[in-house]
Amino acid sequence: xxxxxxxxxxxxxxxxxxxxxxxxxxxxxxxxxxxxxxxxxxxxxxxxxxxxxxxxxxxxxxxxxxxxxxxxxxxxxxxxxxxxxxxxxxxxxxxxxxxxxxxxxxxxxxxxxxxxxxxxxxxxxxxxxxxxxxxxxxxxxxxxxxxxxxxxxxxxxxxxxxxxxxxxxxxxxxxxxxxxxxxxxxxxxxxxxxxxxxxxxxxxxxxxxxxxxxxxxxxxxxxxxxxxxxxxxxxxxxxxxxxxxxxxxxxxxxxxxxxxxxxxxxxxxxxxxxxxxxxxxxxxxxxxxxxxxxxxxxxxxxxxxxxxxxxxxxxxxxxxxxxxxxxxxxxxxxxxxxxxxxxxxxxxxxxxxxxxxxxxxxxxxxxxxxxxxxxxxxxxxxxxxxxxxxxxxxxxxxxxxxxxxxxxxxxxxxxxxxxxxxxxxxxxxxxxxxxxxxxxxxxxxxxxxxxxxxxxxxxxxxxxxxxxxxxxxxxxxxxxxxxxxxxxxxxxxxxxxxxxxxxxxxxxxxxxxxxxxxxxxxxxxxx
Numbered sequence: 001x002x003x004x005x006x007x008x009x010x011x012x013x014x015x016x017x018x019x020x021x022x023x024x025x026x027x028x029x030x031x032x033x034x035x036x037x038x039x040x041x042x043x044x045x046x047x048x049x050x051x052x053x054x055x056x057x058x059x060x061x062x063x064x065x066x067x068x069x070x071x072x073x074x075x076x077x078x079x080x081x082x083x084x085x086x087x088x089x090x091x092x093x094x095x096x097x098x099x100x101x102x103x104x105x106x107x108x109x110x111x112x113x114x115x116x117x118x119x120x121x122x123x124x125x126x127x128x129x130x131x132x133x134x135x136x137x138x139x140x141x142x143x144x145x146x147x148x149x150x151x152x153x154x155x156x157x158x159x160x161x162x163x164x165x166x167x168x169x170x171x172x173x174x175x176x177x178x179x180x181x182x183x184x185x186x187x188x189x190x191x192x193x194x195x196x197x198x199x200x201x202x203x204x205x206x207x208x209x210x211x212x213x214x215x216x217x218x219x220x221x222x223x224x225x226x227x228x229x230x231x232x233x234x235x236x237x238x239x240x241x242x243x244x245x246x247x248x249x250x251x252x253x254x255x256x257x258x259x260x261x262x263x264x265x266x267x268x269x270x271x272x273x274x275x276x277x278x279x280x281x282x283x284x285x286x287x288x289x290x291x292x293x294x295x296x297x298x299x300x301x302x303x304x305x306x307x308x309x310x311x312x313x314x315x316x317x318x319x320x321x322x323x324x325x326x327x328x329x330x331x332x333x334x335x336x337x338x339x340x341x342x343x344x345x346x347x348x349x350x351x352x353x354x355x356x357x358x359x360x361x362x363x364x365x366x367x368x369x370x371x372x373x374x375x376x377x378x379x380x381x382x383x384x385x386x387x388x389x390x391x392x393x394x395x396x397x398x399x400x401x402x403x404x405x406x407x408x409x410x411x412x413x414x415x416x417x418x419x420x421x422x423x424x425x426x427x428x429x430x431x432x433x434x435x436x437x438x439x440x441x442x443x444x445x446x447x448x449x450x451x452x453x454x455x456x457x458x459x460x461x462x463x464x465x466x467x468x469x470x471x472x473x474x475x476x477x478x479x480x481x482x483x484x485x486x487x488x489x490x491x492x493x494x495x496x497x498x499x500x501x502x503x504x505x506x507x508x509x510x511x512x513x514x515x516x517x518x519x520x521x522x523x524x525x526x527x
Contacts, residue, residue: 021114028111031118034097037078042071069421073414077422080376081442087376099125106141115148123159127166130180135173142169195380222261223254297336298367298451339364341455343430347404353397357386357408365408370450373434374415381450384410387419389428406430431456 048069072094079090096118100108104125110116124143131139143166150157157165170177186208194202207215252260340346346360357365366381389407393400401407409428411419419426425437432448447453 020117024111024114024117027118028108030093031097031100031108031111034075034079034094035101038071038075038094038098041075041078045069045071045074069417073418074422077374077415077418078438078440081438081440081444085376086378087374088378090376096122096125103136104128104140106137106144110144110148115151116144120162123162124166127163127181128170130184131170131177132174139169139173218265219258219261222265223257226257299336299338339367339452341452343456344405352402352404354403355392355394357403361403361405361408362386364405364452366410366450367452368405368432368450369410369448370453371410372412372415373409373446373448374411374418375436375444375446377412377415379412381410384412385416387411387416389426409434
């Protein structure tokens with residue numbers, strides 16, 4: 001390598017190092033700013049609680065009163081409004097800021113020096129979370145000093161080495177800390193499902209290593225047995241001279257087979273060979289699946305010619321026809337509904353003056369919104385409360401917000417409380433658009449993201465799906481062929497045949513009497 005190239009690589013490396021250290025300092029500044037924001041929100045909420053009389057200054061620190069708003073929720077909402085991130089990201093930033101600034105100040109100081117990055121700082125904080133408060137200050141500073149000295153001396157410890165040294169320092173000062181963390185980790189086991197795109201979902205499991213290894217062995221054994229059976233079947237077919245064509249299952253990857261094996265192990269719907277094709281499912285053999293599934297399915301659309309109708313079920317989100325069929329093969333019964341998409345279709349004068357929301361209206365609101373409507377929040381609508389945007393007046397329903405579709409929206413419990421007890425202003429338009437105005441002058445707008453809202457968007461007066469009379473075009477209900485070149489050509493040929501038949505009968509002369517020299521179909525594209 002030439003001297004010039006070596007110099008260029010060295011200069012680029014130094015530039016990257018300067019940028020990394022600047023990024024670390026900026027992350028430390030952001031953490032301190034988030035911590036300061038939380039303190040300000042806490043002070044403001046304390047003053048509001050005192051003014052509202054929720055508790056006395058000399059009384060208990062905070063009563064169990066539902067009207068007391070968590071300052072952390074207010075700070076998260078302010079971060080979403082100011083920073084433009086989603087709620088989960090804002091909550092993570094605020095939690096990390098509170099943890100590092102209050103419990104591990106030495107880590108923040110190392111970040112401010114530019115030598116420690118945010119991801120490593122978060123990893124250390126999580127690893128030391130069970131250390132006793134009486135020794136945590138000395139423990140985390142010893143860990144930081146060791147790590148910075150290692151970096152300065154030219155050592156580059158990896159993740160395992162950093163955590164191992166951290167455990168040694170913890171054990172020297174708080175022998176029970178490591179054991180407490182292991183016990184806490186067992187209690188933190190969880191399985192989470194998050195919707196993804198294209199009718200898919202992400203399944204994340206946090207298990208003990210023994211449980212995960214046992215589960216992995218079961219999946220591997222199932223895949224191996226399925227492959228062995230497929231190979232044996234192909235060999236037998238060749239011996240018998242029949243041969244066996246390759247099907248779709250033969251091209252499935254190992255990851256696909258593992259996913260099918262997991263689903264079959266839980267739902268009990270495989271065909272018995274671990275392939276998950278469902279050709280001879282347990283239901284078809286008269287046996288009961290391991291899990292009784294009774295999904296509530298909603299059908300909307302289709303949106304245009306050639307499109308499939310949108311299939312929606314609460315926990316799975318949008319799905320295709322194939323996914324619906326696969327779901328039904330595993331279910332012990334399903335409820336399928338085709339709602340009227342017209343806004344306010346289920347509103348009634350009687351129900352509008354009742355506080356309790358009917359089941360049909362609640363389902364429409366969840367189908368319209370899809371998620372929590374508060375800016376930056378993505379909690380599924382089925383896990384949200386239904387809130388009156390204009391509060392319902394129990395003493396005089398006509399004076400307050402009515403229980404109608406145009407005055408209801410989905411809010412998760414956290415943001416429901418924020419809207420009720422905070423001072424932001426909320427306004428809901430007829431099409432479901434929500435406008436939020438904050439005390440700090442920000443105006444935030446969110447649109448409904450549910451399948452009902454998408455259907456309305458594609459069939460609204462502003463879209464290209466209206467006829468000349470103003471009615472909605474529904475090409476899936478019109479089986480007539482479109483006026484394409486091939487359709488016009490077929491019509492012309494049929495007309496010529498009718499003319500020839502009429503001429504043979506003597507009803508009219510042979511040939512056309514009209515001039516069609518300008519007909520584009522007389523000069524068709526080459527065949």
